[in-house]
Amino acid sequence: MTTRDHALLRIAVDLCVLTVREGSLQALIITRGNEPFAGRLALPGGFVRTDEDIPDAAIRELGEETGLDLGRLHLEQCGVYGEPDRDPRGRVISVAHLVVMPDLPLPVAGSDASGAAWRPVDEIRGGLAFDHDRILNEAVERARRRLELTTLATRFCLPEFTIGDLRTVYEIVWGEPVDPRNFSRKVVNTEGFVQPTGTKRVPPTGRPAALYRTGAATTLNPPILRAGGH
Template sequence: MIDREHSYLRLAVDLAILTVREDTLQVLVITRANEPFRGRPALPGGFLRGDEDIPDAAVRELAEETGLDGNRLHLEQLRAYGAPGRDPRGRVVSVAFLAIMPDLPLPTAGSDASSAAWVPVEQARGTLAFDHDEILDEAVERARTRLEFTTLATTFCGPSFTIGDLRNVYEVVWGQAVDPRNFSRKVIGTPGFVEQTGERRIPEIGRPAALYRAGAETSLNPPIMRG
């Protein structure tokens, strides 16, 4: 007879909520009020209850710890994290969710969070409890890929915007400079990405710039690749 040792697991959710604020890519971070890692920054999250589905737990934990309404966000599953030792309380597998949204309000701490705030990604990296640095890194990479293959960047620009405004979103999320001429050529040459409004923005200094609005397409073909 083969003796098999079975692990008893607890299932949790963690949330990487990203937005562009003050021309920086920022992540929603809480300060843990309880052990383990009391006083350390972490991504919002917590354990599933016995009567709820995983996405429902993600929405509940986000509301309890930050006051934000997860039902108004597009939460997509990033992946599951289950390395032994990732949580000192025992064998815990966490399903991580990602949301990339503009115009998100200031969070308010609650539940087992002593504070909640938007923090620049570069400031948060290397400080987070559990394996949340790994989750954040993969969430940022997913966000960067989204900008390559979708028109997500236009949602951060308002009803009308210049090509320079749109390029700034790419530079903030990608964390690298983008060649203005190549970018403008690719954006304008991609059907359905943007549409001209017929109006121009007149700056105090410099030349007027044409204004655009988001086009009808949600995916980019061809994609706009980093590099």
């Protein structure tokens, strides 16, 4: 008989929380209060408890480490990371989640985080603890692709939004300009993407803009593709 080594695993969740604020795509980042990597920036996350499901652990960790109101979040699993040396504490498998929220107040650190903040994605790439740079990059690309194929962009918006607000989400998440007229036509002509509220936003200057809310559709047919058909 051959003796085989079986790994003793711990299961964790890591959360890439994205929002559009201050004209940029921003991620929720904590400053780690404990070792390993005390004082380093990292994505929120932690270990799954023996009595909870993985999505429940993700929501609990997000609330404990940031104090945010989680009422309007969109949460989906976006990857599993299990390289043997990814965590110096031992063999840890992390189930990563993409979380999308509309523009929110500043988070409040809690649990094992000594600080929590929104930071522009482009400013934090390359400086995160563990393998969180890889998780961040892959989650951002997933969000960009989901904007092409699904109605996820509306989850970056407040409950009522203009077509211009929605276009801004696409431009900021994709990092490229979007033609206003073509975009408006695609959105309005895609069944179930948005639903008019019958009201308008009246700005201090300029023309009033019609307000919409999220429609019933979850996928886009046809898709709205980035320039060059990424």
